[in-house]
Amino acid sequence: MNQGASLNELTPERRLRRLELTVTRRLDGLLHGSYLGLLPGVGSEPAGSREYRAGEDEVRRMDWSVTARTAVPHVRTVDADRELATWILVDATASMDFGTTEFEKRELAVAAVAAVGFLTSGTGNRLGAHLLTGDGVRRFPARGGRTHLLGMLRTLLAVPRGLPPTDPVPLAEAVTGIHRAVVRRGLVVIVSDFLDGLDRDGLGPAAPAWEQPLRRLAARQQVLAVQVGDPREHDLPDVGLLTVVDPETGRRREVPTASRKLRERYAAAARQQQAAIAAAIGRAGAARLPLRTDRDWGADIVRHVRAQRRLGRAARRPLAPEGGAS
Template sequence: MASAKEQQEGIFISLKELLGMEHLARQFSFAASRQKVSSILGGKHASKLRGRGLDFEEVRMYEKGDDIRTIDWKVTARTQVTHSRVYSEEKEKPALIVVDQSKSMFFGSQKRMKSVVAAELAALAAFRVLKEGDRVGGMVFSDEGIDILYPKRDRRNILRFLEKVAERNQALDHSEGLKFEESLQEITRKIRNTVSHDFLVIIISDFVRYSPDVIKFIAQIAQHNDVILAKVSDPMEREIPAVNFVAGDQDSQITVKGKDKSLRKKFEEGFDEKLLSFQSTMKKHRIPVLEIDTVRPVDEQLKELFKTKRR
């Protein structure tokens, strides 16, 4: 029999549900060499986020010693000069998936909590990386602790990672939410000790409580690795209901005059301004930001973001 939390769809998520998402990981790819030029992973990522094997690099004039099997006969016929196709060997790109299960993620106004969406996204990313043949590890952080599993090419490693995600997720209702900044300092230290060069680092969070120092740290990681940020948000964080209501937490309550059009407009403009500032800062460091909402299915959103070319 399912536990009470497992029955609260959209509020909490179970390990069984996370494992059940594996079949959805076929609908997108982090391999940017197969992405459209205009996709979210355009730019520098097109040269790094690739699969395994040999990747076509360029056509150049034939040089003595080239394997005749690499001769590009079409270009040779067109130019009347012998040309060779050059391939580069693609290297393994281990991945570290960092997922936020802190108190600010325990919010959702319609379908699911941000914490549930983040957990689903972490599962999809882990299964996708494993399917591409690379090592995958994960880090789960909350206000009350951090769990880390170092990258391995092993399904059991993913199982343990998702177990930790589910555990932290189902503890959110009684999390005190008091140690976030302390956790962030520990997170940056652990990431720095885990990630060296040529990693794929995926950070899943709402990014609402991140200090400039943490953003600076993310930019430093991106200097020698590929970093993707997945920003999870809920519609009510931008658009408050057009009714007066009371909002609060364990410490205080306030009356929100949602019927006031000017207040709703300022609320929307404030959200948009913060989002644009965050995206602009990341763009300077060539870090893509995926916008994920709590309403639409995560797999459908990823499929739209990672549209692949038809071969």
């Protein structure tokens, strides 16, 4: 998305104003009607039945009357509640201070938080957040209103960059923390690059350290994992001898990018790493929304919302009578 100057080049208030206009202009109207937004939300209003999906549906949601009538297992579907409690866990650690295109990953994370906040803002809706930084976790209680959301975004924009972590908290521990804090069922959005907690850079057989905490969280909440990335995390350009620095540890390494074999090995390892992250999020039962600094993040969010709304409508579509016209 070409928006002129980078967010990082604007004053905080101008950044917030741009984000709000981007979200409201491009995404306004997508959530009108039945409240189905970033995910097909949990709720309490009956909306019909659909066939049971093994491994996805809870047995306690079984619609026994329809199951008996059709001889095929069905589960009840519901419309999402009008009042929604949304919690966001946003990663603002040093690995997010990286970007080789229009945005840094940190800026893209701020945009994602703004989109979630403005999309779920409405009468009675509340938004809370856990902000993971190199100094630990800062918590914001769930409250309603635009002023509360803008205050959270200002805090996120003001997180210092380039400082060594003083009290590092692993992503897995942060996920566990929000799992304990959120009691009432609702929507939890995790915005991160998900690079923390990978076994041998995500290439080994072991699951990421955050997978089990994410699985426990998704068992109780609707979970959306917003994975923020940059194209240079997928492939290296041929720019000669490149000095790379690990933002978490400060370690430096000289990389001879002129070597085609090295670039190919890097790309293959990156594909394996990204596949491992996507598979872990899927196994945990969370929805995944990938955003990249070289892509139109607004369009990606729009596509995700529309796809989720189609899923919601399909789940509520009435069944054709047995033997009737298709």
